[in-house]
Amino acid sequence: MSAQRPLELILARNLLSSLSTPAFLVGEGGTLLFFNEAAGALLGRRFEDTSVLGATEWTSTFGPIDEQGDSIPYESLPATVALRANHPYHGRFSIKAAGGIQRDIAASAIPIVGLGGSSGAIVIFWPVEEGTETP
């Protein structure tokens, strides 16, 4: 028997797969469970080619980095804050897309809390131009 995901994660994944806004679905422990086609376009890789990634793996692959080019600690990422503190969180940073391309993005993470407690977070993100302000 499979270890079926909680219903709220199944519904979240189905929602994200229907969106044109780039989005991640992160599970307990920061595991990257899914990203949609729009996110794949931004990252330069498809989820089907990447599959599920552990927290260390996806942060090193996509390399969230700050304005100085330093890696952002996993603990400071919006997804991590949303998961651990159980509240929404917003941040702006850069990611490494395929081919070494660096993209500036803004990201908002929202915790997913079902009747059984916290089970993950949705991270919606979008590219930002240098000099533009995000809320």
Added chain:
Amino acid sequence: MKLQVWGSRGSIPAPGPETMRYGGNTSCVELTLSDGSTLILDAGTGIRNLGAALGRKESIEQPIHILLTHLHLDHIQGLMFFAPLFRPEAEIAIWGPASPEASLRDRVARYISAPLAPVEVRELPSLLTFLEADALEWEVGPAKIRAQAVNHRGPTLGFRIEDAGTIVSYIPDHEPSLGAPLVSCEDEWISGFDLAHGASLLIHDCQYTDEEYPHHIGWGHSPMSDALEFAQRVDAERVLLFHHDPLHSDEFLDELAAQVEVRWQELGGRDIVIELATERQEFEIEPEAGAAQVESWEPQATSRNS
């Protein structure tokens, strides 16, 4: 286990000459466990006739357990007319989904109270308890029961009941393909998969035809092809298609049954019994020889009694 269907209609009772054979009462299934005790799945209008049958006994000695998948009216409407509720010696436990908004008892009491009803829950003479059953496994007599949230509108459970080597999976209101076709999903991403996997009998939503479904996406119910695909994915050994649309006459359902046979073959399904549930239908549920593996597990949490 022995099963009897007391109501297989969805949404609203549909009595009349055009629904005589499949029946017009809403969701209610009786399971007689291997020790003779009674487990009732949902309390739609079909439970009234079941209550009348139970009420003919001089006394009700064993506790009656009613498992409510959710509190939509077609799953609780018969509750107030369930005769054992009015028998002081009857011990009745009602299990249902939790909600952050109010207790199960308070939510059921919205129906069994003025102005919708002439009695209040507190006035019912039976020994009545309400237990919230989210993400729980528990035992009733010889049966092990597992509840899990499934994709429908509002807090909704499906149930997996294991007794004497047989497994019944009851998911009467379910739209597992909402947002993603089942064929594109891995097992772990399919709502209800664990509840239904390897079931000796799967009782599953089949409210719509494939042609009707595009007009009802997101309403929480399955079209025929999704119900069959789900049954195939979980490798059910027997399938009872359930929650018939109130607009579907006997004649219409006969045609649907013929389409089911064709579609099952198209899907490459193995040779099993797949049928549309019929009111008063009853049969013994047998494990397929060597197929139904009842996995062992330990009951986990305790229930929240309201």
